[in-house]
Structure formats: structure tokens, C-alpha cells
Amino acid sequence: MMRDFWSIRADPLGFLCAARERYGDVVAFPVPGPPALLISDPVDVRRVLQTAARTWSKDTIQYRALARVTGPGLLASAEPDWIEHRRLAAPAFHHQRLDNLGLHVAEATDRMLATEVPLMRGPQIVDVADLSLRIALNVVGDAILSADLSEQAHRLLEASSAAARLVVRRGQSVLPERVPSALNRRLSSTRRRLDVLCLQLIETRRAAGSHGDDLLGLLIEGGLSDQAIRDELVTMVIAGHETAAAALAWTLMLLAEDQGAQDRVRNEVTRHAGPIPMTGTPAVLPWTRAVIDESLRLYPPAWVISRKSRQPDVIGGLDVPAGTVAIISPWVLHRRPDAWPSAERFHPQRFLDDPAPRSNYLPFGAGPRLCIGRDFALGEMTIVLSRILTRYRVEVPRHWSRPSPQADVAVRPSGGMPLQLTLLEAPQQ
Template identity: 30%
Template sequence: MDSVTTDNGLPPGPRLPTLVQALLTLSAPAAVFPAAARRYGVPFRLDLMPKGRRIVAVADPADIKDVFAGSPSVFHAGKGNELLRPLLGEDSLLLQDGDAHARARRLLAPAFGRREISGYRSLVEEVTAQQLSRWPRSGRIRAHVLLNELTLEVILRVVFGVTDSERLDQMRPVVARTVDAGPVMMIGLAIPALRRLWPWTREIRDLASIHEFLDEQIAAARRDPALAERKDLLALLVRASADDAQGPDDEKGPDDTQGLSDAELRDQLMTLLAAGHETTATAMAWSMLELARHPRIQDRCVDEITRGGETDYLDAVLKEALRLHPVVPMVMRELQEPATVGGRTYPRGLTISPSIVLAHRAPAAYPAPKDFDPERFLGDIPTPTTWLPFGGGARRCIGASFAMMEGEVILRQVLERYRLAPVGSGREWPRSRNVTLYPWRRARLELRPR
């Protein structure tokens, strides 16, 4: 790939056609970004879809700080996530910008407070125990497959309060197929001509089924006489929305008077459903692979669990797994006006992309960056410009604390029941689906009873 510098003074980048660059970047970002960094240096430029999006990838902590500290009115994240619009919906928090995003985040935030997350923990523990009881007592498994089932059950129970086993049985395969969309599927959904062809027609039908399910849950929650006593996240969102609509007018913005509509709630729940379960399952799969490959680290986790009390080392394992194997490889911000990042001024319309893959592999921040070493995170709080698996700034993932709590619960219960052993080398290449990276062979490992 020969380099080229544009007449706008942008950093160099490959000459490949836009569609080829898009497919390569979405299919193998863990390979493309390091290769481009070696070839062109950082920052570098890529030309992607949809609509010929041009991005500049950055990785230096100072550059990332400029992006995350930049005004949300200038650095639009919603437009940077445009590829997800057909999957998540127009009103998804991930796709909103400006006042609409600030309003939605304010209404959603109470459901992710420290007290609320503490309240979800017992239900996460219950669902995890139920799911693990169905795992084989020993033998080889594909952990990513089983973990997806587990975290989907958590989302359905914790987020939606769903207990109807027949309805759950109908929705599980539909949700699994929908969130398993690869790069070609995601690009095709944005092209009207392809939406009329298989396999995109099946994806659209599955999305319609999920929307129907979500509409049912919202309607049931709104008319539930016991809504005030419910602890599920949907109930909290419906109550927060109703409270906002009825609150004092002088405390509300011009767009807050109706709270969240059913359509807005559906898109936010779709976001939680698509992003909330699959990302956690993937993070846990990578964690289990690394623990299987590092028995001494695994033993130290078990010792900590056995002693009870603090789980500092288990938390460090989760953070190191997210560093070495980020579930999302990059974040994007589309400039609404010219902005300066790292001393270079970029034009309006350009997308600046902090590369999580490159930031997490920087030797200056992480000596021996390819090694799995949880001790990096013992006693130290990772900086938001060198450890960014949940993004950063005003757009940091609203469910980050919930995800870390869920991951700790799952990992604790798995290690209480099983000793994890690798299959072969235990190494797996990251494979892309939608915008996340999961283990190529779905995290093959061997379970041995404790």
C-alpha cells in the first residue's frame, strides 16, 4: 500500500479503493491499524464507508486527550457511529449528538447509578449460577458461545425483567443472529438496493421481530400497576421518563417535557440489547482464554476468591484483558467545524479516530505490551488516554460500571467451579462482527472440575 499525502495536508494513508479499505478495516482492525502505523506513522489517514468517510487515526495520549476533552458540539460521536444506525435505530444513544444526546443521557443515567448497579448484582449472580449449572461439568467448550447465552439471559432479566420462558425461547435465536452481523452485513444494511436481497432481508425481518418484542415490553411496563416496585432497568427508565415529563418546568429543557417516547425507549433498549450483552460476553471470553494460558495468574485469582473480601486482582485481570483484547477497536468523532488535535488543525467533516488498539499497545504506557500482565493495574488507576475500552470524555460508555460488575460476577463463579485449561496454544486471532472483536474460534478451552 503506497502512501499518499492529500492536498489538504492530511496525514498519509493507503491508496486502496474506499470499499476495500472499509472492508479491511472493519474485518481486521487489529491487523490494519498496527500495519498502517508501521507503514505511515501515527497519525495516518483511512478512507472508509459510508459516503466516503475519511478518518484520521490518532493514538498519542495528548492527541486522545484533545479529542475526549473537545466540545461535544464540535466532536460528534453519533455521526462517527453512522454504520450502526440500521441496527440500533435513529434515537440510539450511540447515534445521537448535541442536545438530543445530552437529554437522553441525562434520562438514562439514573438507571446506571452506583446504588442501582449494586441492586442488579444479586440478580446477575442468580442468572449466572443458573446458566453455569447448564454448562458441561468437564470437557472442551467454545466459551464465547456459552457466554453469549449467559449474558443475553442477564440482559433479558436485568434490563427487561422478562421471565416468560416461552417468549424468551422465541427471542434468543433472533437476537443471536441479529448481533452476529459481520462487516459485509453492516455495510449492506446502509445500501437500499442490498436491503431487498438475502441475507439482508433476513436481518431486517429479525430486527422487526426484536422491535415488536421491545414494544411489547415497553407497553407492559407502562401499564404495570407494580411498576414502582420493579427493580429491572426498563422499569427504572420508564419511571425516570415519566418523572421527567411531570417535573417542574423550570428544571426541564425545551425537549424534555414528554420524557422518552416509546420509540426513543425502544432504540435505547435495542442499544442495550445489542451492545450490552455481546460486548461483555466477548470480554469474558478473552479473559478466560488468557487465564487458561496463564495458570499462575488463574491460581492467584482463585486464592483471592477463596479468601473473600476485596477482588483487586480479579479486577486487574479484567482490565488487562480489556487492554490486550479491546472489544471495540476504535472510537470516532466527526468534526462539525475545524479543530486542532495534536497541534494539527483538521477541516470540518473529517472524522478523528482514537485507536484503542494502538493506544493499548503503546510501549511507553505499557512495557512489553503484548504480554498479559494484570499487575499493571494493581494499585494504579489507568489514565483515560491510555486505557479506553469504554471510550472517553462525555461519550464514555454509560454502562461501563455495570459491565465491570457483571464481568467480575461471571469470572468469580466460573473460577469457583472450574479450572480452565487451553486447547492447543490457547491463542486466537480477533475476528470482527458488527463493530466488535471476538476470538476467532469462539474461545476454545477445556473445563476441569475443581
């Protein structure tokens, strides 16, 4: 572990893949304290995330670091009351409400395309990673704070995004949190700023009398304390835009490399009559959804999941004590050659040939802690892709080389994702 310390920091994705390839489906890392296991067998993964989920909690370093910004929100909470918080937030993600948000997603995408992409007839190079981040930030703002898209709300969105990056940097630091380093001071300052912005928005909404039917309004109606509402707001902003933005950027890259797959998406979307729904896309746009599923297989934004055992259990036929940390990497699982023939190849057809759920496919987690925003994210990606591809042809520039994946809050392209966009002769409206 000491020998590999710098390679773990520089390329954690490569390190995890190499560990699984060399040592198998249960890898014990020699670290002080209770065992830390990388588990890659689908049976063991299902046990930790589903069948024995009550035995395995989120009380891990990964989620404690995230909680420094989000507080004990749905994503990071290891406490039993997360179930009650999920129940209160669930109406915001009901299929009927999500479908009503479809037009908001399309409008937010069109606004960003109009302001961020110049209307040039010739090809232009656009960093689609940055474009996707801006689109996703606007979309999640509409969903969470649709009744109050003020400058104050935009400051909250931007501050949450900045805070997420500070958390990643903090996780890479060897200095204890109590040391008043520049990074620790910035993180504390950002946390205080988020507190002020959230509480101001909550007070404004309470004073308005009508709480609204966006996520903020539903949380207020549910009777949560202001602090609990603040935690859920920040959680949803960070989880709702970082992952979607990264997934969109990688999907556009894969389609730029495969013009046949891109044309098939464009044709399918163009033939569809009426607005594209946020839910039910596998039946409405099967090829487009298969493209998204395959992109999430190759580039799962949530690249690692961790759990800690509350009591002794059995993993891979081995007795493990309470306090054992299980590390599960969708990035590794999605590249198992025995489960995914030609695993490194972009091949959306595999999801049409075999649409059955797979135990080793978990871009949104699994079990009771399955991402509450899964359907929102899938619908958002479908609509954003449709708005982009019916206006532009996306291609790789000359002298193209793929950006390296960077394990950040989500798996993002290192250095951005510059692709060539060419305005179509008759963009679809």
C-alpha cells in the first residue's frame, strides 16, 4: 500500500482495476484497523447493497467527507432516519411530476445552447464537459428551486458545485481537518456560505405563504427542520448536476466517435411525435436509452461505493468482523469480461439484445439506497441529448485523443471534452 500510494492518488480507477485483475473478486488491502475489502463478485455486491443492507451502513470515510458539505442528507447519511427523509423527498421524483418537468429540461437546454454555443455555420470546437455542467446546473435548479430562480438561488447552485470539488481535494490531503490549512479554511468558509444561502431561501419561501411543488416546497411541507432541509438541498444540487454533467459529456464523446450510432439517435428522436417524456424512455426511444445505458456502463459517474459492516458477516465465503469496510466499484464491475463481452467496446445493442436487469450493472447503486434521482437523471440525459443532436452534428476534432477519466466527485474528463459541433441545415425545434 505504501508503494502504491502515489499511483492510488494519481489513477484510482486504474489501481482498482489492476487490483481486481491481479488478486480476484475479494481483495483485502493491508491497512490498519478492521479489514478493507474491494469486492467485485456480483453475489457479494448484491449481499452488501441489497440482501444485508441493514448490516452494511454508509458510515465510511467517503461519505463522512461528503457530509462535511452536505450534512447528513440522503446521499451521505448513515443514520436510520434517512428512510423518513427519502419518504418526504419521494413525491418530487414521482413519474407524473418528472414528466411535467420535461419541458423545463428542454427549455433550460435550449437557453444554454443559445447563450453558450455561437450560431456559426461552420464547425466549431466546444468544450462539451463545461457545456454539460452548465446545462445540468440549470436543470437541477429548475427542479429544486423552480419557484425561486433568483440570483440568490444561482449563488447556491454555484457554491454547491465549488464545495463538491473542495471535498475531493480534502480527501486527497494528508493533513488532519483540525490543521488550519488554506484548503481547510476554504472548506469551512464554503460550508458557512452554503448555510447562509440555504437558510435565506428557506426563510423567503416560508414567508411567501405558498411553499410551491418543487423539492424545496415539498421538504418544507414535510415538516423538516431548516437544518435538515438545508442538508437535502445541498445534497440534491451536488448529486443532481455533477453526475449528470459527466455522463452527458462522455455520451457525446462516444457518439462523436460513432457517427452511425449518433445518426440512429437523431433519426429516432426526430421521428418521435410530441415532447419527449422524462420517464418510460426505453419504450419510447429504445435506441437512445440503450446508448445512455451503455455510456453509463463505460463511464459510471459514481465510480466507487463504500459500506461499513455493523456486525460480523460473510463475504466471498470469508468471515469478516464488524467494522469491515466494503469497497464496490461500478467502474470495475462494468468491465468484467465474463459479464460484458468486449467490455471496453461501445456497443449499445447489448442492452437491446438483453434488456433484463443485471446484478453487475449499478450506475445508480442498488438496494434500498438506490439513487432517488435515477429516473430524473435518465430522463434529463435523454432530453438534453435530443436537443443537442437535432441541432448539431457532433464529431471528434482533428488529431483527436480521448481525455483521461478523472475520478472526481464524478468520473469527469481530465482537461475537458473539446468536440466539434456543426449546426445542421434545418435544426429541429
